[in-house]
Amino acid sequence: MTEGSHEGRPVAIVGAGIAGLTAALSFARKGIATDILEQSSVLSETGAGVQLSPNATRILSKLGLGHQLEKVWSEPSAICLVSGTSLRTLASVPSGAFARDRWGSPYGVLHRADLQMILTAAVEAEPLCRLHLGARIDDPSRGSVATLTGREPGLVVGADGVWSKIRTHVQGAGKPRFSGNVAWRLTLGEADAPAVFDTTKVTAFLGGGSHLVAYPLPKIRSFNVIAITGGQDPHAAPDRTMPLGDVRKQLIAAFAGWHPQIANMLQNAQDPTIWPLYEVNEGAWNERENIVLIGDAAHAMMPFAAQGAAMAIEDAFELASFVADGKPLAAFVDQRKTRVARVRSRGAFNRFAYHARGPIRLGRDLVLSMRRPESLAADFDWLYGYQPRD
Numbered sequence: 299m300t301e302g303s304h305e306g307r308p309v310a311i312v313g314a315g316i317a318g319l320t321a322a323l324s325f326a327r328k329g330i331a332t333d334i335l336e337q338s339s340v341l342s343e344t345g346a347g348v349q350l351s352p353n354a355t356r357i358l359s360k361l362g363l364g365h366q367l368e369k370v371w372s373e374p375s376a377i378c379l380v381s382g383t384s385l386r387t388l389a390s391v392p393s394g395a396f397a398r399d400r401w402g403s404p405y406g407v408l409h410r411a412d413l414q415m416i417l418t419a420a421v422e423a424e425p426l427c428r429l430h431l432g433a434r435i436d437d438p439s440r441g442s443v444a445t446l447t448g449r450e451p452g453l454v455v456g457a458d459g460v461w462s463k464i465r466t467h468v469q470g471a472g473k474p475r476f477s478g479n480v481a482w483r484l485t486l487g488e489a490d491a492p493a494v495f496d497t498t499k500v501t502a503f504l505g506g507g508s509h510l511v512a513y514p515l516p517k518i519r520s521f522n523v524i525a526i527t528g529g530q531d532p533h534a535a536p537d538r539t540m541p542l543g544d545v546r547k548q549l550i551a552a553f554a555g556w557h558p559q560i561a562n563m564l565q566n567a568q569d570p571t572i573w574p575l576y577e578v579n580e581g582a583w584n585e586r587e588n589i590v591l592i593g594d595a596a597h598a599m600m601p602f603a604a605q606g607a608a609m610a611i612e613d614a615f616e617l618a619s620f621v622a623d624g625k626p627l628a629a630f631v632d633q634r635k636t637r638v639a640r641v642r643s644r645g646a647f648n649r650f651a652y653h654a655r656g657p658i659r660l661g662r663d664l665v666l667s668m669r670r671p672e673s674l675a676a677d678f679d680w681l682y683g684y685q686p687r688d
């Protein structure tokens with residue numbers, strides 16, 4: 299294969315998650331055909347909700363999905379940080395109309411199934427995209443892909459998530475590492491939610507060593523709840539088969555000293571699932587001009603800045619632009635690594651601040667209380683105002 303060229307051949311995308319589906323639409327926009335190979339025979343999503351920040355919604359709008367998304371998401375009026383013990387509001391970043399105005403694109407929260415349905419329908423309606431379900435790829439060589447698709451790709455995109463098989467074919471690629479944190483995910487009907495949960499806001503409750511995020515999913519009259527604490531990987535693999543009783547016991551213990559509204563809510567939670575958080579922090583993202591990794595396959599990150607899906611969407615869109623312009627994959631990787639590193643350090647800062655204890659926590663609360671909402675919002679300009687290569 300010549301450098302920086304897919305030689306007019308289709309691109310094979312392994313994985314039909316947020317990264318893979320967005321990549322297919324982004325390539326189609328540039329007139330490049332794709333085969334999307336997904337191991338599952340039915341597309342389904344784990345976890346109920348997802349926050350889409352303006353840097354992600356800007357791209358989804360460019361792909362023509364803005365109007366459909368607006369019908370199924372809600373735009374929170376603010377993102378609030380609240381003490382998990384006293385329930386005092388520590389800080390509030392305005393969102394809603396403010397986000398549209400300041401960052402030029404909305405901040406939306408929605409059910410993952412809705413996002414996936416919209417992306418899948420758009421891919422299925424696009425003549426340049428061919429979606430192959432029940433098509434697992436362990437060997438990304440051209441010949442092996444062609445046996446499933448009937449045509450040899452000019453480039454293979456590994457969009458196959460944190461446990462990527464394609465990554466094992468990239469020399470010098472990183473490995474997933476357990477972060478020392480686990481997430482519990484649950485969906486709570488509005489009627490069962492504590493009074494402090496606000497149907498108009500994303501609220502992050504902060505406590506020593508843990509935090510909990512709640513945001514509304516109005517379409518199903520529920521809240522998406524994610525609780526994150528330090529913990530062990532129960533199975534040393536992303537397996538959610540731990541007995542429900544044990545899951546609940548661990549969750550209750552982690553939030554025992556919290557305000558009763560939250561501790562009681564967790565005590566009564568019906569369907570918590572535990573999710574050990576793995577990261578891919580370093581390593582190569584491409585194998586010459588043959589293979590490139592995007593999304594969690596390249597850089598799975600902790601959800602402290604709620605940016606994993608947003609980075610997958612940015613990767614997908616910018617990759618299509620670099621490839622269409624005949625640029626070498628190294629140029630794409632350089633650009634994306636710089637951006638992802640900055641987002642990762644923002645996540646690491648949040649991890650430190652959200653889970654702070656003792657004097658650091660007091661200092662954090664003081665500093666936050668002195669900052670005005672507009673000044674807090676300015677901290678996000680580089681992240682949410684990002685203009686992707688088009």
Ligand SMILES: Cc1cc2nc3c(=O)[nH]c(=O)nc-3n(C[C@H](O)[C@H](O)[C@H](O)COP(=O)(O)OP(=O)(O)OC[C@H]3O[C@@H](n4cnc5c(N)ncnc54)[C@H](O)[C@@H]3O)c2cc1C
Pocket residue numbers: 312313314315316317318335336337338345347348349350433434435436457458459460461462463464481483524573575592593594595599601604605606607608609610
């Ligand atoms: C608790 C939690 C909350 C989060 N909240 C947010 C948030 O609010 N906002 C945000 O931006 N991000 C969030 N994230 C991160 C976000 O969910 C992920 O970064 C994103 O979903 C990654 O998408 P992906 O397409 O790269 O990978 P995946 O969603 O893992 O998709 C990979 C796909 O590849 C398929 N596949 C795997 N192997 C093969 C193979 N060998 N052959 C064929 N197909 C294969 C899989 O079946 C799957 O469909 C959160 C993450 C967690 C854990």
